[in-house]
Amino acid sequence: MRTEADFVVIGGGIVGLSVAHGLLGRGKSVICLDGSDTDFRASRGNFGLVWVQGKGINAPHYAAWSQMAVREYPEFVANLTEDTGIEVSLQQTGGYEYFSDPEAMDERLNQFKSLKKALGGDYPVEVLSAEDIRKEEPMVDGETVGATFYPHDGHVNPLQLLQALAESCQKRGLAHYLGERLTAVSQNGDGFHLQTEKGLEVSAAKVVLCAGLGAKVLGPMFGFKGLVRPQRGQVLVTEKLPPVINRPSVTIRQVNEGAIQIGDSKEEVGFNDNETQAQMARIASKAIKIMPKLAQLRLVRSWGALRVMSPDGLPVYQHSKTMPGAFLVTCHSGITLSATHSRNLSRWLVGAESAPDLSAFSEDRFNV
Ligand SMILES: Cc1cc2nc3c(=O)[nH]c(=O)nc-3n(C[C@H](O)[C@H](O)[C@H](O)COP(=O)(O)OP(=O)(O)OC[C@H]3O[C@@H](n4cnc5c(N)ncnc54)[C@H](O)[C@@H]3O)c2cc1C
Known part of the structure; x- marks a missing residue:
C-alpha cells in the first residue's frame, strides 16, 4: 500500500471515511490511518438518524448545513449502492418529535417559527395534532399530545453505511491502514510526515484530523484546540x-x-x-x-x-493556523452529515473556488 499521498485522513469512522470518499472522488490520493477495535467508535454505536429537526435552533447556519446534507442523501446513497452493491436501508419519508407536554410543544413551535424566519422561510416543518399522529402511527397512544414532522428526516442502517463507504473508498484507491494509531507528526517544505505507534511512516501534502474523541489528544499536535x-x-x-x-x-x-x-x-x-x-x-x-x-x-x-x-454541540471545521495544510473535522451528527462531508466539505479541503463558507464552524468561536 502507498505511504505517500495528497491527503492523510486520520480516523476511519463515518467522518473520516465520508471525507476520504469525497477527496478520492475529486481525484486526490488518500491514505487513512485508523485506530483499533478497542477505541471508542461512535460510528458503530449510534442511532442511525438522518435528521434536521431540532438541529441549529439557535444557529441557523447549522440548520442550513444539515438541510443541505439530508437533501443530498438519497442521491449520495444511491451512488454508494450502485458502486458497491451494498444496500444501506435509507428510509427518508419524514420523522417526528413527540410531545406529552403542551407547553413544551408550544415552546418548540416558537423555536421553529424563529428558525424558519432566519432561514428565509425554508424550514418545512409541520405540526400534527394528537389525533393526526395516532392516524399516522397506530402505536402512539398514552400521553402524547401532538408531534412535529419534518419531511426530509429519516434513518439509515449506520453499519451498512459505514461498510458501503469503506468499500467505495477502497474501490477508489484508498490506502486504509487499520490498527495504525498516529503518535507523531512533523511538517517541513515537503509536507507532513506522520508516524504511528507501530512505526509506520506516511507523508502527505495535507492532513485531515477526523479522529473523533482522539482529537482531544491529537488536535494540539496540529495547532488545534481539540475541544471535544x-x-x-x-x-x-x-x-x-x-x-x-x-x-x-x-x-x-x-x-x-x-x-x-x-x-x-x-x-x-x-x-x-x-x-x-x-x-x-x-x-x-x-x-x-x-x-x-x-x-x-x-x-x-x-x-x-x-x-x-464540541462545547456548543455544533461541528468544528478548522484549518490550522500554525500548520497550514492540516484540517480538523469533527461533529456529533456524523451520520446525518455524511453526504455533505463527502460532497461539499471535500471542496473546502481541496481549496475549490466553489467551496462552502465554513467560517462559522471555526474553532475561533470558543474563547479558550
Ligand atoms: C448513542 C449515539 C447515538 C447517535 N445517534 C446519531 C444519529 O442518530 N444520527 C447522527 O447523525 N449521528 C448520531 N450520533 C453521532 C455519530 O455517531 C457521530 O457523529 C459519528 O459517529 C462520529 O464519527 P467519527 O468518525 O468522528 O468518530 P468515531 O466513529 O469515534 O471514529 C473515530 C476514529 O478515529 C480513530 N482514531 C482515534 N485516535 C486515533 C489515532 N491516534 N490514530 C488513528 N486513528 C485514530 C478511531 O480508531 C476511530 O476509528 C450518535 C452517537 C451516539 C454515541
Whole structure:
C-alpha cells in the first residue's frame, strides 16, 4: 500500500471515511490511518438518524448545513449502492418529535417559527395534532399530545453505511491502514510526515484530523484546540417485529431488520461507555409513555456509546493556523452529515473556488 499521498485522513469512522470518499472522488490520493477495535467508535454505536429537526435552533447556519446534507442523501446513497452493491436501508419519508407536554410543544413551535424566519422561510416543518399522529402511527397512544414532522428526516442502517463507504473508498484507491494509531507528526517544505505507534511512516501534502474523541489528544499536535468531550448515549433494542412503526422519531425507530431501537440518554460521564440499569429503565419508561404497547416487547440487547461533542454541540471545521495544510473535522451528527462531508466539505479541503463558507464552524468561536 502507498505511504505517500495528497491527503492523510486520520480516523476511519463515518467522518473520516465520508471525507476520504469525497477527496478520492475529486481525484486526490488518500491514505487513512485508523485506530483499533478497542477505541471508542461512535460510528458503530449510534442511532442511525438522518435528521434536521431540532438541529441549529439557535444557529441557523447549522440548520442550513444539515438541510443541505439530508437533501443530498438519497442521491449520495444511491451512488454508494450502485458502486458497491451494498444496500444501506435509507428510509427518508419524514420523522417526528413527540410531545406529552403542551407547553413544551408550544415552546418548540416558537423555536421553529424563529428558525424558519432566519432561514428565509425554508424550514418545512409541520405540526400534527394528537389525533393526526395516532392516524399516522397506530402505536402512539398514552400521553402524547401532538408531534412535529419534518419531511426530509429519516434513518439509515449506520453499519451498512459505514461498510458501503469503506468499500467505495477502497474501490477508489484508498490506502486504509487499520490498527495504525498516529503518535507523531512533523511538517517541513515537503509536507507532513506522520508516524504511528507501530512505526509506520506516511507523508502527505495535507492532513485531515477526523479522529473523533482522539482529537482531544491529537488536535494540539496540529495547532488545534481539540475541544471535544465524550457524551454517553444508551440504546435499547427489542425483539424483531413485522413493520409497526411507519416513521422514526428522535427516540424510537423500527430498523430495517424489524427490531425497535429506543434511546435518548445524554450523559456527562467521561470516557465510560457502559450501560446502566437506571438509564435503561428511564429510556424504556419514557418510550412506553409515547407507545404503551412497547411494554409488551422483549428487550434483547442494549449498548452504550460515546458521542463526540464540541462545547456548543455544533461541528468544528478548522484549518490550522500554525500548520497550514492540516484540517480538523469533527461533529456529533456524523451520520446525518455524511453526504455533505463527502460532497461539499471535500471542496473546502481541496481549496475549490466553489467551496462552502465554513467560517462559522471555526474553532475561533470558543474563547479558550
Ligand atoms: C448513542 C449515539 C447515538 C447517535 N445517534 C446519531 C444519529 O442518530 N444520527 C447522527 O447523525 N449521528 C448520531 N450520533 C453521532 C455519530 O455517531 C457521530 O457523529 C459519528 O459517529 C462520529 O464519527 P467519527 O468518525 O468522528 O468518530 P468515531 O466513529 O469515534 O471514529 C473515530 C476514529 O478515529 C480513530 N482514531 C482515534 N485516535 C486515533 C489515532 N491516534 N490514530 C488513528 N486513528 C485514530 C478511531 O480508531 C476511530 O476509528 C450518535 C452517537 C451516539 C454515541
